[in-house]
Amino acid sequence: MFEAPLHRFHEFTSLSSDEIDALKDAKTERLELERKQVIRSQGDKVAHVYFVVSGWVAEIVETTNGRRQIAKIHLPGDIVGTASLSLERAAGSLIALNRARVDVIPVEAFARLMAQSPRFAFAMFLSTQKERVMLMDHLTSIGRTSAPQRIAAFLLHLHERLKLIDERIGKSFEFPLSQEELAQAVGLTSVHINRTLQELERRRLIERSDRRVTLTDVRALRELASLPTRKFVRDPAWLPAAA
Amino acid sequence: MFEAPLHRFHEFTSLSSDEIDALKDAKTERLELERKQVIRSQGDKVAHVYFVVSGWVAEIVETTNGRRQIAKIHLPGDIVGTASLSLERAAGSLIALNRARVDVIPVEAFARLMAQSPRFAFAMFLSTQKERVMLMDHLTSIGRTSAPQRIAAFLLHLHERLKLIDERIGKSFEFPLSQEELAQAVGLTSVHINRTLQELERRRLIERSDRRVTLTDVRALRELASLPTRKFVRDPAWLPAAA
DNA sequence: CGGAAATTTGAAATCGCTCAATGATAGTGG
DNA sequence: CCACTATCATTGAGCGATTTCAAATTTCCG
Numbered sequence: 001m002f003e004a005p006l007h008r009f010h011e012f013t014s015l016s017s018d019e020i021d022a023l024k025d026a027k028t029e030r031l032e033l034e035r036k037q038v039i040r041s042q043g044d045k046v047a048h049v050y051f052v053v054s055g056w057v058a059e060i061v062e063t064t065n066g067r068r069q070i071a072k073i074h075l076p077g078d079i080v081g082t083a084s085l086s087l088e089r090a091a092g093s094l095i096a097l098n099r100a101r102v103d104v105i106p107v108e109a110f111a112r113l114m115a116q117s118p119r120f121a122f123a124m125f126l127s128t129q130k131e132r133v134m135l136m137d138h139l140t141s142i143g144r145t146s147a148p149q150r151i152a153a154f155l156l157h158l159h160e161r162l163k164l165i166d167e168r169i170g171k172s173f174e175f176p177l178s179q180e181e182l183a184q185a186v187g188l189t190s191v192h193i194n195r196t197l198q199e200l201e202r203r204r205l206i207e208r209s210d211r212r213v214t215l216t217d218v219r220a221l222r223e224l225a226s227l228p229t230r231k232f233v234r235d236p237a238w239l240p241a242a243a
Numbered sequence: 244m245f246e247a248p249l250h251r252f253h254e255f256t257s258l259s260s261d262e263i264d265a266l267k268d269a270k271t272e273r274l275e276l277e278r279k280q281v282i283r284s285q286g287d288k289v290a291h292v293y294f295v296v297s298g299w300v301a302e303i304v305e306t307t308n309g310r311r312q313i314a315k316i317h318l319p320g321d322i323v324g325t326a327s328l329s330l331e332r333a334a335g336s337l338i339a340l341n342r343a344r345v346d347v348i349p350v351e352a353f354a355r356l357m358a359q360s361p362r363f364a365f366a367m368f369l370s371t372q373k374e375r376v377m378l379m380d381h382l383t384s385i386g387r388t389s390a391p392q393r394i395a396a397f398l399l400h401l402h403e404r405l406k407l408i409d410e411r412i413g414k415s416f417e418f419p420l421s422q423e424e425l426a427q428a429v430g431l432t433s434v435h436i437n438r439t440l441q442e443l444e445r446r447r448l449i450e451r452s453d454r455r456v457t458l459t460d461v462r463a464l465r466e467l468a469s470l471p472t473r474k475f476v477r478d479p480a481w482l483p484a485a486a
Numbered sequence: 487c488g489g490a491a492a493t494t495t496g497a498a499a500t501c502g503c504t505c506a507a508t509g510a511t512a513g514t515g516g
Numbered sequence: 517c518c519a520c521t522a523t524c525a526t527t528g529a530g531c532g533a534t535t536t537c538a539a540a541t542t543t544c545c546g
Contacts, residue, residue, distance in 0.1 A: 042471065061383040064469040069383035086373040087406030088474045102491060107481040114365070121364055122357070128371045130329040136376040137334075140304040142311035142386045147534075178492060187386030192534055207294075226307040228285065231331045238350040390502070421524060435502050437526060 022113055023120075027051065027103035029041070033096035035176070040081065042093045048104050049079040055100020056176055059083075060184070061092040070185040071135070073097070073177075075161055082110075082128065098176035130232055137227055142187040145226065147196045150186040154223035155206065159215055172207075172214040265356055266363075270294065278419070282337040282345060283324065289333055291347050293323040298343020299419055302326075303427070304335040313428040314378070316340070316420075317403055323372065325353075341419035365482070372427035373475055380470050383421040388469065390439045393429040396468035398449065402458055415457040 014063040030053070031039065039050060042062055050057075057074040059081075070093060074080045084090045085107065096102075114121040134157070162169050179197070180190040188196075200206045207214040207223050215221055222229075254271040273296070274282065282293060285305055293300075300317040302324075314335060317323045327333045328350065339345075357364040377400070384396040405412050422440070431439070443449045448464050450457040458464055465472075 001532055059379075061379050061471070062472065063383060063387055066386040067469075069379075069386045071379040071382055083372045083375040083379065086369050086376055086475055086481070088476055090475070091376045091471075107479075111479075111481050114368070115361065118358065118361065118364070121361070123366065125357070125364065125368050125371065126329050128368065128375065129326045130328040132371065132375055132378060133329055133334045135360060135375060135382065136302075136304050136312075136326065138374070139314055139378065139382050139385065140383065140458075143312045144306055144310040161448040179494095180492080190493085191495090191536080195534095198494085226310075228304070228307065232329055232333070233331055236350075236354075238354050422526095423524080429488090432503055433525085434504080434527090441526090 022117070023051070023105075024103075026105045026109040026113060028106060028109075029104040031100075031102045031104060033100045033102060035096055035098050037096045039094040039096065039102060040090055042090055046081075046084045046090055046107065047203050048089060048106055049085070049110050050094065051105060052076050052078045052080055052104040053101040053103055055102075056097040057100060057102065058095050058181065058185075059092045060095060068184045069182065069187070071138075073133070073158065073185065075158075076165055079124075079127070081130075082124070085110075097181065101192075126233075126236075133230060133232075137230070141225070141227060147186075147188055147192055148200060149225055150188065151193070151196055151200065152205070152221045153227050154182070154186050155213060155215060156218070156221055156225055168183045171213055171216070171218065175211055175213040201205070230232050265360070266294070266348075267346075267350040269348045269356060271349060271352075272347040274343075274345045274347060276343045276345060278339055278341050280339045282339065283333055285333055285336045287320060287333045289324075289327045289330060289350065291349055292325050292328070292353050293337065294346040294348060295319050295321045295323055296344040296346055298345075298356075299340040299430075300343060300345065301338050301340050301424070302335045303338060311427045312430070313424065314381075315374070316401065316428065318401075322367075322370070325367070328353075340424065369476075378476075380473070384468070384470060390429075390431055390435055391443060392468055393431065394425070394436070394443065395448070395464045396441055396470050397425070397429050398456060398458060399461070399468055400463055402461075409416040414459070414461065415455055418454055418456040429454075474482055 016142065033039065035053065039057065040048070042060070052074050054076050057078075057080055058070045059072040059074065060067045061071050063069075074094075080102075081090070081095060084092075088240070114124060137153075137157075141150050145153070158175075159169075159171075159173060162173050178190075179193045183190040183193045186193075197206070197208065203220075205215075205217050205224070207216055276282065276298065279363050282300065283291070285303070294315050297319050300321075300323055301313045302315040302317065304312045304314050306312075317337075323337060323345075324333070327335075357367060380396075380400075384393050388396070401418075402412075402414075402416060420428070421433075422436045426433040426436045429436075440449070440451065444451065448458075448460050448467070450459055
């Protein structure tokens with residue numbers, strides 16, 4: 001594991017180190033979590049947002065009949081739980097997928113940060129729009145593609161995001177999700193996930209060992225997934241010069 | 244049809260009429276659209292956001308093999324196309340679902356509005372988070388529930404939103420989507436949509452006539468859909484007093 | 487080493503899809 | 517106003533992908 005990657009804040013527009021320090025100061029607590037540990041449950045009063053220092057965190061929406069959809073896998077550097085700021089009670093549960101460290105930031109402090117720094121507010125706004133695009137793509141994958149395609153898209157997307165965090169990452173990465181969790185992420189059954197993973201291995205698109213996945217043929221996986229490629233803006237030209 | 248509902252801007256925090264005027268002034272053009280007319284295509288350079296004055300607009304993501312997912316139905320009062328602000332090229336296509344009027348707002352003007360009014364910026368931020376929650380629920384519906392459940396959830400959600408726009412709306416509303424479009428929204432086939440709609444009629448949950456839908460038994464539909472109910476905040480307590 | 491959790495396998499059932507044809511409806515131009 | 521055409525809705529039949537259920541095997545962890 002590695003420490004608090006901060007470049008995620010630079011995704012769209014660079015923040016001053018003052019602002020980064022301010023965010024770090026805003027935290028009231030740092031949680032040390034075991035795999036499967038619940039950070040916050042769906043329906044809880046919305047009192048905090050979270051910053052993932054290390055480890056993976058799932059955002060899970062549960063239906064009233066107990067079925068679970070993993071709406072998002074959060075990686076180190078992500079600010080988590082902001083969607084629920086629009087709600088009185090949390091939209092989903094936040095659960096650690098492996099050993100993780102998470103900073104707890106009270107909503108008041110977060111709101112103050114946004115109010116004090118238009119730059120920070122704008123970065124948050126754009127980051128949220130980016131999340132929306134990723135959700136739309138996830139939706140499209142689940143709504144319109146087959147099991148192998150969904151798994152391909154999911155793994156590729158994770159891989160892309162991991163590369164942003166750790167430049168040196170290769171075609172292979174640690175994958176802490178159980179097949180049941182993967183199923184909950186891509187809208188399938190764990191049994192079918194198992195068979196489809198084997199099929200992808202047989203087709204030499206991926207390999208598995210321990211808790212790792214190797215994307216053997218990224219090109220072919222991308223072709224299979226058949227999602228549009230996205231190019232996110234960094235410093236949009238239309239950004240008001242001031243701030 | 245009716246004119247530009249503005250209460251959507253009041254959803255979270257009330258805007259001054261100055262800000263509302265500013266938004267109206269920001270538009271460079273008003274489009275008059277026929278059903279099926281394309282406002283903007285997926286992949287287009289991102290140059291505008293849009294304000295739906297009347298009519299319905301679909302946001303559609305197309306896979307590389309030509310399958311279409313309707314990610315969102317936009318109704319009058321919605322600001323549309325903001326997710327693509329995080330991209331160089333539009334995430335999806337915007338297409339009128341019926342005769343519609345749409346204001347065109349250059350991204351620069353929109354950005355300037357956000358920069359000049361922290362209140363407006365904050366309202367946009369929260370509104371976007373709300374969109375994210377709705378997308379997560381849509382995802383959960385498609386990923387984890389059956390055809391009748393998905394249709395129930397979709398119709399209920401639309402109905403809720405229509406009620407926000409027009410208080411006087413009853414259990415019945417105009418529904419301009421073709422069955423093919425409904426299929427693209429809920430991740431099914433038009434043939435299966437047809438059969439499932441008939442099943443829902445047989446079970447006396449809905450009725451259909453012309454281009455209208457009646458939610459005969461809202462209680463039962465909600466039970467069927469099995470999605471969590473959401474309560475969005477209006478003026479969050481943690482909102483910084485100033486601004 | 488022992489027990490729990492996760493993976494894998496098999497067989498059968500089901501849901502939703504595909505293909506193909508028919509019927510209904512609405513918009514268009516004469 | 518009617519005929520014409522395109523789009524949309526509906527139906528049937530067969531197929532295929534994914535689920536369900538249940539059991540066996542492997543891995544993980546204390």
